[in-house]
Amino acid sequence: MTGDLFDTEGATVWQERLADDAVLLHGFALADQHALLDAVERIAAAAPFRHLVTPGGFTMSVAMTNCGPLGWVSDRRGYRYDAADPLTGAPWPAMPDVLQRLASAAAASAGFTHFEPDACLINRYDAGARLSLHQDRDERDMTQPIVSVSLGVPAVFQFGGMQRNDAKVRVPLLHGDVVVWGGRSRLAYHAVAPLKPNVHPLTGPYRINLTFRKAG
Template sequence: MTLDMFDDLEHGGLRQQALAPGALLLRGFAVADDKALLDALRDVIAVAPFRHLVTPGGFVMSVAMSNCGALGWVSDRSGYRYDAIDPNSGRHWPTMPAAFLRLAQDAAREAGFNRFVPDACLINRYEPGTRLSLHQDRDERDFEQPIVSVSLGLPAVFLFGGLRRTDKPSRVPLTHGDVVAWGGPSRLRFHGVLPIQEGHHPLLGACRINLTFRQAA
C-alpha cells in the first residue's frame, strides 16, 4: 500500500502517518515504554552527563547532548564525527540500554527497515527556546540504514524538508511517545526542530528529550 503524505493509517492499533516515501511517523509508539526508557536514560546520563557541544565554527549548541552505544556523535573545532570515546571522560560511551535498542528496532521494522542494528544513540535535551537548525545526517557510513527518532517530554514541531536546504519543510507536530523513522529515498532529507515552547510534562518537567538512533559504522 502506498501512503500519500500526511495520510493516517491504523495498523495494529497504532496510528501511522506517511511523511514522504520511506519516512513514517508512528504516533504514540513509545508511550508504553516511556518509564523504562527514562529509567535507562538516567543510568546513561549518570555516566555521560549532558553537555553543550561546540560547532566547527566555534558556536555553542543550545541543545544539550549525550550519547550511548558503541559510538557517540561529537563536535568541536576540528569537525563533526563519531567517536568510541567520550571526550569529557576519556572512557567509552555507556552501553546502549536494551530498552533503547528494542524500541529502535521495533520502530524500524514497523517502517519497513528490517535489518537495522543501531550502534549509536544521540540523546538531545531541549529546553524552552532551544531549537535545531535544518541539517542532513551525513556522518554515517551507510546511508542505506534509516534514522529512528523518539520524542519524549514537551511537544515539538519537527521540520521535515527535502533533499536541498532550500526546499520548504513540512511542519510535523510531535508529542510524547511519537517516533519518526526515515530512510531509503528520504534518508538524506533536511530536518530540524522549531524552538520548543514553554510547558510542563508530568514525567520530564520543562524539557524535551530526543533519542536518535543511527547505524554509524
C-alpha cells in the first residue's frame, strides 16, 4: 500500500492506496461527523434498523437500514434493490444533502468524478458483528464506484482481489475514514472482521457504516 498527502477544504488528508482504483481517505469525514450522525438518527427514526435474512435463511449479525431512492434488501427471495421499505411499504427516507455531498466529494478525491449515488446502505455493528467476504454486484452500472464511510468504533476491513481466494490486505478503519473503490477494483472481494468490544464517545458501542452506491 502507498499513500499521498492532499488538501481538502483546508485540511490535510492522508490518502492510502489499497489496490488499483481503491483508496483509503484517512479522516475524510471528520469535518461532517456530527451532521452525518444526526442524519443517521433521523433516517433510523423513519426506517428503523433491522437484521435482514439471507436467501439461505441466516440472520445477518449487522443491523441495517437505507436512505435514498433505492434501498438494498435481502430475504428468502434473494438480494436486490427496492424503492420501498419492506417493513412499512413506504419509500425509503430521502438521502440528506450532507450524505450526498460527502459521497460525491470522496469519490472525486479518489479519481471518480460526477458520482451521484441513489442508494445509501447504513449498517450498524455491535460487538461480534461482521460482514462476510463478498462482492458488490447487485448494481446495474459497474462503472460507478463504491464509497464506504466509517463512524464510531474501529473496525478491520479486509480487501482482496477478483477471486474469493486472492490475498487480502487487512485495513484498520477509524472514525471518519472513507474507503473508495471502483474501476479495476470494482468487483474486489471484501469483508469486515468481527467487531471487537469498544466504545466511541459519539456512537457508544456501535460502528456505523455508510455505503454509497449507484444502484439503478
